[in-house]
Amino acid sequence: MPLLEIRNLRVEFDTAKGPFRALDGVDYTVDAGEVLAIVGESGSGKSVAMLATMGLLPDTATITADVMEFEGRDLRKLSPKERRQVIGKDISMIFQEPIASLNPCFTVGFQLSEALKVHTNLSKTDRKARVLELMRAVGLPDPERRLNAFPHQMSGGQCQRVMIAMAIACSPKLLIADEPTTALDVTIQKQILDLLVKLQQDSGMGLIMITHDMGVVAETADRVIVQYKGRKMEEADVLSLFEAPKSNYTKALLSALPENATGDRLPTVSDFAGAGGF
Numbered sequence: 644m645p646l647l648e649i650r651n652l653r654v655e656f657d658t659a660k661g662p663f664r665a666l667d668g669v670d671y672t673v674d675a676g677e678v679l680a681i682v683g684e685s686g687s688g689k690s691v692a693m694l695a696t697m698g699l700l701p702d703t704a705t706i707t708a709d710v711m712e713f714e715g716r717d718l719r720k721l722s723p724k725e726r727r728q729v730i731g732k733d734i735s736m737i738f739q740e741p742i743a744s745l746n747p748c749f750t751v752g753f754q755l756s757e758a759l760k761v762h763t764n765l766s767k768t769d770r771k772a773r774v775l776e777l778m779r780a781v782g783l784p785d786p787e788r789r790l791n792a793f794p795h796q797m798s799g800g801q802c803q804r805v806m807i808a809m810a811i812a813c814s815p816k817l818l819i820a821d822e823p824t825t826a827l828d829v830t831i832q833k834q835i836l837d838l839l840v841k842l843q844q845d846s847g848m849g850l851i852m853i854t855h856d857m858g859v860v861a862e863t864a865d866r867v868i869v870q871y872k873g874r875k876m877e878e879a880d881v882l883s884l885f886e887a888p889k890s891n892y893t894k895a896l897l898s899a900l901p902e903n904a905t906g907d908r909l910p911t912v913s914d915f916a917g918a919g920g921f
């Protein structure tokens with residue numbers, strides 16, 4: 644049984660201009676211990692798919708699916724109490740903007756401790772010990788001192804490490820990382836990706852990496868879903884995808900990588916599209 648199984652997911656938003664179909668019948672599965680990358684340009688529906696899975700879309704979204712299961716349990720039939728157990732504990736998510744995701748008014752130590760308070764019965768002393776353990780696990784130097792730091796006193800990369808610590812605080816079975824390195828300096832991006840992959844390998848959790856960057860896919864993924872305008876263009880293991888891409892859209896994404904440039908101008912994805920798109 645896959646850890647997460649979603650079949651024929653459709654999401655439609657009610658907008659002022661009428662209904663807008665953001666996702667059109669896409670399947671997602673991920674196993675424990677597996678890294679699935681969902682890749683595609685902005686607007687392809689990557690975030691919407693995972694927010695629908697987490698139950699985090701606004702009321703204007705109509706979500707339908709044939710299957711929507713986590714460990715064989717229908718995510719749509721969970722009671723509010725069961726939902727709190729699964730979402731935020733068994734499945735957790737990190738987002739693109741680490742600084743915006745943290746509360747500026749509280750120290751990082753307090754925020755990490757609160758995350759533990761919601762989902763565990765640990766005493767205050769044990770929570771502090773676990774917070775320090777988590778800060779070490781995500782490579783934050785001098786954790787004792789940093790407990791009392793506010794988010795604005797830390798760099799973007801350090802804030803993302805705090806967010807990762809918060810996301811793994813309750814040992815999730817599945818971590819969804821939505822463009823976790825996009826807002827960071829290039830030099831820090833690789834460190835954060837390496838950290839996520841190390842944590843995933845050490846814990847055996849499933850990891851879904853949402854990205855628009857084929858470089859991130861190559862660094863992290865076992866299996867890849869390529870999305871375009873709310874539809875799945877291709878699904879393949881990472882080696883097959885890079886060595887023998889099947890869809891024209893995947894070929895376009897790969898050709899737009901700087902290392903694959905052949906002419907004096909870097910091609911763009913639209914250079915490969917037909918008159919009606921892909």
Ligand SMILES: Nc1ncnc2c1ncn2[C@@H]1O[C@H](COP(=O)(O)OP(=O)(O)OP(=O)(O)O)[C@@H](O)[C@H]1O
Binds near residue numbers: 658663686687691855
């Ligand atoms: N609340 C909403 N109401 C209406 N349309 C929405 C809403 N949220 C997302 N959309 C639309 O759904 C489409 C898919 O958005 P989504 O955020 O999933 O794209 P993405 O592939 O994750 O890209 P990005 O990397 O830019 O977030 C976009 O066209 C977006 O404008």
